[in-house]
Amino acid sequence: MRFPLPPNATIGIVGGGQLGRMSAMAAARLGYRCHILTPEEDSPAAQVSAGVTVSDYESPAALREFAAAVDVITFEFENVSAEGLDLLASLKPVRPSPATLRVSQDRLVEKAFLNRAGVPTAPWEAVRSLAELEAAVARIGLPAVLKTTRLGYDGKGQVILRTPEDLPRGFGVLYPKPLIVEGFVDFAAEISVVCARGADGGFSAFDAVENRHRDHILDLTLAPARIGPATAAAARDIAARVAETLDLVGLLAVEMFLCRDGSVLANEIAPRPHNSGHWTIDACPASQFELHVRAIAGLPLPDAVRHSDAVMKNLVGPEETARWPAILAAPGLIPHLYGKVVANPGRKMGHVTRLFSRGTLPDEAAIQAALAAVTGG
Numbered sequence: 001m002r003f004p005l006p007p008n009a010t011i012g013i014v015g016g017g018q019l020g021r022m023s024a025m026a027a028a029r030l031g032y033r034c035h036i037l038t039p040e041e042d043s044p045a046a047q048v049s050a051g052v053t054v055s056d057y058e059s060p061a062a063l064r065e066f067a068a069a070v071d072v073i074t075f076e077f078e079n080v081s082a083e084g085l086d087l088l089a090s091l092k093p094v095r096p097s098p099a100t101l102r103v104s105q106d107r108l109v110e111k112a113f114l115n116r117a118g119v120p121t122a123p124w125e126a127v128r129s130l131a132e133l134e135a136a137v138a139r140i141g142l143p144a145v146l147k148t149t150r151l152g153y154d155g156k157g158q159v160i161l162r163t164p165e166d167l168p169r170g171f172g173v174l175y176p177k178p179l180i181v182e183g184f185v186d187f188a189a190e191i192s193v194v195c196a197r198g199a200d201g202g203f204s205a206f207d208a209v210e211n212r213h214r215d216h217i218l219d220l221t222l223a224p225a226r227i228g229p230a231t232a233a234a235a236r237d238i239a240a241r242v243a244e245t246l247d248l249v250g251l252l253a254v255e256m257f258l259c260r261d262g263s264v265l266a267n268e269i270a271p272r273p274h275n276s277g278h279w280t281i282d283a284c285p286a287s288q289f290e291l292h293v294r295a296i297a298g299l300p301l302p303d304a305v306r307h308s309d310a311v312m313k314n315l316v317g318p319e320e321t322a323r324w325p326a327i328l329a330a331p332g333l334i335p336h337l338y339g340k341v342v343a344n345p346g347r348k349m350g351h352v353t354r355l356f357s358r359g360t361l362p363d364e365a366a367i368q369a370a371l372a373a374v375t376g377g
């Protein structure tokens with residue numbers, strides 16, 4: 001198959017969650033079909049796709065069957081084994097590349113990559129023993145954050161170390177997994193930039209947004225972030241530098257800390273659509289999902305512009321999901337539900353977007369009032 005992918009070509013998506021679902025919906029609008037690889041029966045992505053291979057991500061036979069059914073392969077789930085990735089890449093084009101995925105799979109590789117690319121991060125060190133942790137904390141200072149290097153998300157696999165007594169306790173919780181310790185950033189805000197890069201080097205970035213977490217899970221995104229033009233440019237430059245250095249083909253989110261002195265530190269990269277970009281479905285002519293599909297299909301990349309400012313609120317767990325009838329009845333809330341049957345605590349079930357005319361993102365109280373149907377407030 002040659003690029004650009006012609007209409008009716010099939011995009012293979014590894015992972016069956018909401019990111020795959022919304023990518024498949026954007027792909028359908030551009031005349032493509034999607035085929036999902038997921039271990040889950042009745043997954044959010046497969047519900048809206050032309051085909052599905054239900055299997056774990058490791059079985060060579062299933063990976064071959066999946067690859068045979070598609071023209072290009074992309075990911076909404078990053079933690080496929082190196083062997084699985086290599087097998088897929090030997091069969092069909094994989095975008096973003098396996099090398100890009102490997103950087104994002106391991107926090108040590110990721111932080112080393114960022115620093116090598118000239119992107120500042122919190123100070124960090126690898127930890128293989130309690131003695132190494134103590135030595136690292138002697139250099140980095142307290143508080144610090146101890147994290148597993150792999151498979152951590154939504155705050156899972158991390159412990160904050162505030163006092164010297166926390167070191168053996170935190171180490172005991174996470175060991176024997178490979179670990180990284182980072183300096184704790186007393187940030188003013190968390191921001192992120194979602195950007196896309198094409199095979200021809202074309203680059204598009206949405207403006208930086210502000211992200212608020214609750215119980216380590218993204219709760220609210222404010223678009224744009226309330227930051228000055230110099231900070232916005234610094235955040236965009238970091239995203240551009242990361243995309244360029246990775247030779248990215250596809251979509252990328254960079255999560256960053258805005259420090260109290262105005263400097264910006266990168267925390268994490270995700271070479272896929274990102275929760276902090278969901279607002280773009282409703283507030284932009286071309287969403288993050290459309291840019292993702294365009295980049296991997298070799299189509300022209302439009303500018304990542306927005307026609308409106310926006311607030312996005314996640315619907316997490318049973319309580320917020322129970323607000324669905326009120327959300328549907330509330331004027332101005334744009335509802336999105338992901339087709340998940342069971343609303344376990346902490347599970348992302350959907351989101352709502354509220355649009356505001358460009359340049360009129362309101363103050364905190366007005367935002368809370370606009371979301372009253374979701375929060376019950």
Ligand code: AMP
Pocket residue numbers: 122145152153154155182183184185186187190213216255267268
């Ligand atoms: P992560 O899994 O690295 O994205 O971390 C999840 C969340 O934990 C981040 O969004 C921050 O709210 C918090 N966090 C992670 N690392 C640090 C750090 N070095 N300093 C302060 N907060 C952190």
